Amino acid sequence: MEKNVNAILPGLCARVVVEVGDNVTKGQEIAVINCMKTEYSVASEYNGVVKEVLSKEWDELQVGDPMVVLEVEG
């Protein structure tokens, strides 16, 4: 099933560090958010495969905005 990796802080997307098709593990860095000029890492809460990347550099983000869609087992 699909699970989203969401923005944990508001701000700007600094970068997404995974690509479609990548295998990711729980705790792995998926993206980086620039909130008030400080960078924060967004980690995956699941093991899975990157299905879709929704955010790109400089996108404005609110808390909870989906940044990456994962296909996870279960």
Added chain:
Amino acid sequence: MINRLLIANRGEIVARIIRTCKELGVDTVAVYSEADKHAPYLDQADDAVLIGPANPMQSYLNIETLIQTAQRTGADAVHPGYGFLSERGAFAEAVEQAGLIWVGPSAKVLKAISSKCYCRHIAAGVQVPVIPGTLDPVSDGETVAEYGHEQGWPIFLKLDKGGGGKGIEIINNESEAAEVLQRASRIGQMAFGSGDCYIEQVVHHPRHIEVQFLADKHGNCVCLGERECSVQRRHQKIIEEAPSVVVTDEDRKRLFDRARSIVLKIGYEGAGTIENLRSIDGNYYFMEINARLQVEHPVTEYLTGVDIVKWQLLIASGEEINFSQADVKMNGHAIEARVYAEDPETFVPSPGTITSLSLPETDSQLRIDHALKENGSVPPFYDPLLAKVIAWGTERSEATNRLIEALADFQIEGIKTTIPVNLAILKRPEFLAGNIDTGFIDNILRNT
């Protein structure tokens, strides 16, 4: 004289610049992004223009849009404030090429001094001690390893074009040298367009002492005293004061002479700051030049009575500084606390909406520079600086107490602020004794 000034910035500094413009009879054009459309200073400017979305690349950092806006609104000058494009040679150049007055040192000077190695060469060339290290960038890990081997570890690796506390890496031993150099170069290439790095030796327990100067187009350079900014966190200043408790009259005279020789050698015009480190044994080393109006400039304005923004505008208009070094009198003591929108315990940013705001009353001994209002928003896209609270007193303890009272009266709800951190620092016995260095905050945090 400048008639109409476009202010290419946001936040409290826009309100600050507008205040002086009103006194001088200069019209102002404020610019704003979608995220700042309700900023209180927009009503104070003679004109306010939406320049783009929240993303600063498309608004406050967009040179083309800013130049077009200046031309369209009939501005004849541009003030860049601090941060954003304030020290960007390419912006100064675009302003100059559009036939507008740039409030700051020329594009040529800005481009040259963006290289820290250039500045180190200039300083060394006029016999000003620089922080020991290399004057030129290092080419490979082997050279770095050799240097550390000879001079002792750890050493700092700094980006030639770095800034804002970014691009400083510590190397603890030979085995890290190549890897850290490679990483720093990569970061520099991405963030500043240059991967060049040079070496600086570690100065233990340093104090940050900077000299504010004004230099005009007629060869005059006057220093407006020093500021001590040793209370920092992650290279971000938190408390600034003047005078410094450790700077003697003799030190001050020497620091002024050094600043003047560097400034005149470079051909710098405008207001600026020479940053120095003071070692625990009382030696001062040139660190870098800040080619802009600094956040902490109000401290100096309180101490000297000189309006630095006014002199920026006069100098940019070609006027000559009409007072001498002997005329600069430093009266009493001033301290500034920076209030940031951050959780006071974790320092995680705290953007949001201000639900309630009540500020202490200001007077001739208390100044608050801010762009806050009730129901106003603090966007997550920009610097977390919310306000600067500056207190003056006939002596340091009086200024400190006034600042403590003001911060205790500073009521703001809806977002978290670092006011509790400011208060904790100002009440520490070490601070009251003037016993501070740049590691002060980390020491407090470790011990509480």
